[in-house]
Amino acid sequence: DSGVTQTPKHLITATGQRVTLRCSPRSGDLSVYWYQQSLDQGLQFLIQYYNGEERAKGNILERFSAQQFPDLHSELNLSSLELGDSALYFCASSVSAAYYEQYFGPGTRLTVT
Amino acid sequence: AQSVSQHNHHVILSEAASLELGCNYSYGGTVNLFWYVQYPGQHLQLLLKYFSGDPLVKGIKGFEAEFIKSKFSFNLRKPSVQWSDTAEYFCAVTDDQTGANNLFFGTGTRLTVIP
Numbered sequence: 001d002s003g004v005t006q007t008p009k010h011l012i013t014a015t016g017q018r019v020t021l022r023c024s025p026r027s028g029d030l031s032v033y034w035y036q037q038s039l040d041q042g043l044q045f046l047i048q049y050y051n052g053e054e055r056a057k058g059n060i061l062e063r064f065s066a067q068q069f070p071d072l073h074s075e076l077n078l079s080s081l082e083l084g085d086s087a088l089y090f091c092a093s094s095v096s097a098a099y100y101e102q103y104f105g106p107g108t109r110l111t112v113t
Numbered sequence: 114a115q116s117v118s119q120h121n122h123h124v125i126l127s128e129a130a131s132l133e134l135g136c137n138y139s140y141g142g143t144v145n146l147f148w149y150v151q152y153p154g155q156h157l158q159l160l161l162k163y164f165s166g167d168p169l170v171k172g173i174k175g176f177e178a179e180f181i182k183s184k185f186s187f188n189l190r191k192p193s194v195q196w197s198d199t200a201e202y203f204c205a206v207t208d209d210q211t212g213a214n215n216l217f218f219g220t221g222t223r224l225t226v227i228p
Contacts (some may be wrong), residue, residue, distance in 0.1 A: 002156060033215060043203065043218035056215055090157065097214055104149075104157040 003027065004105035006091050012111045018079040021108045025072055025093030031055065032074040033094075033102060034066055038087035049074055050097035081112045115140045117206050119219035126194050127227050134189040134222050136204030146187040147205040147216065148178055157203065163187065174198070196228045 003026035013019055025032050034046040036059075045058035049068035060066075063081075068074040078085060088109050092102040116139045126132060138144060148160040161172025168180040178189045187204060201223050205216040 002158070004156075031214070035216075035218075042220045043205075043216075045215035045217070048215055058215055092157075092216075094214065101159065101162060102214075102216060103159070106156045 002103040002105065004091060004093050004103050006089075006105040006108050008108060009106065010109045010111070012113065013081060014113055015081055015083060017081050017112075018077065019081065019110065021076040021078070021089050021091075021110075023074045023076070023091030023093075023105060025074070025091075026103055029093035029095055029103070030072065031094045031097045032068055032072070033092040034060075034074070034076050035090040035092065035104075036087045037090060037107070038084075041087075043090075046076070048097070055097050078110070083112050086110055086112045115206055115208050115210070115217040117204055117217050117219040119202075119204055119222050121222045122220070123223045123225070125225045125227065128196055129193045130226075132189070132191040132194045132198075132224070134202055134204075134224070136187045136189065136219055137185050138187070138204075138206045138217075139185065140206070140208045140210060141185070143209040145207045146178070146180060147207075148172065148176070148187075148189050149203045149205060149218075151201045151203065151221075153200070160189070160202075194224070194226050196226045198224060199226045200224060 005024045031050045033048045037043045046060040048056040066076045088107045090107045091105045094102045118137045146163040149157040204219040
């Protein structure tokens with residue numbers, strides 16, 4: 001157990017819908033990262049937050065957004081869902097924005113039908 | 114942008130065989146290197162990491178990796194694999210290009226160990 005929690009574990013929804021994935025970082029970690037793992041794209045970095053502020057952006061679609069709240073948990077919002085958004089979404093956390101060791105949560109498996 | 118290559122997609126070994134999984138990255142500047150393992154149905158776990166210093170790093174469960182800067186490589190090794198090593202292995206890199214701390218992952222290598 002890495003100490004990073006993610007809910008829900010599985011999510012099945014229809015195209016065009018909107019979903020919210022939640023992540024709680026390890027106790028004491030200020031930085032949260034979101035990654036997408038799909039069969040065709042592999043593991044890709046989406047976005048990083050540090051202490052409530054957006055720190056870095058990767059291959060995140062405009063239909064996706066994220067935020068980090070004062071209690072440091074983070075939410076990833078996916079809207080206008082398409083079949084190709086079906087993937088495993090991982091959250092990771094690290095002590096600080098510049099601390100390289102990241103601890104991963106169990107992931108949320110999103111299926112868009 | 115950084116790219117990470119893992120040339121072995123699926124490796125099948127018998128127990129007690131030696132393992133070497135290849136990893137190459139593209140960026141020529143300062144990098145930090147990682148190997149993560151994902152057991153079936155589980156989250157990614159850090160096996161080992163290289164930030165600086167001795168290029169031969171030892172990780173958990175008997176794994177080690179060697180950073181060869183001239184070859185842009187960070188290969189993972191284990192002298193004798195066990196059935197419980199069956200998993201997917203990911204090489205990952207962060208670099209100093211953008212100031213961000215995000216990991217660039219390889220496509221992963223699935224290891225199957227036959228008892």
